[in-house]
Amino acid sequence: MFLFPESRHSPVRYALSFRPYIDIHKGKVKQIVGSTLRDSKEDELALVTNFESDKSAAEFAELYKKDGLKGGHVIMLGVVH
Numbered sequence: 001m002f003l004f005p006e007s008r009h010s011p012v013r014y015a016l017s018f019r020p021y022i023d024i025h026k027g028k029v030k031q032i033v034g035s036t037l038r039d040s041k042e043d044e045l046a047l048v049t050n051f052e053s054d055k056s057a058a059e060f061a062e063l064y065k066k067d068g069l070k071g072g073h074v075i076m077l078g079v080v081h
Contacts, residue, residue, distance in 0.1 A: 020072030
């Protein structure tokens with residue numbers, strides 16, 4: 001991707017890369033609005049979910065492996081009982 005600064009003299013190159021992740025909440029792979037995460041069990045009610053998948057974490061891991069994606073993470077979200 002090339003972007004041109006205001007001066008328009010020379011292109012500036014920015015490297016973009018996808019970092020795979022798997023966030024698990026209550027056994028489901030989800031994308032959570034980060035600012036809604038809290039530390040207490042009662043605060044879990046305020047949790048906002050952007051997306052919840054029908055695929056398992058293992059299925060996502062296999063897709064990432066097949067596509068050669070590296071540098072990802074797996075996080076278990078929620079309060080430990």
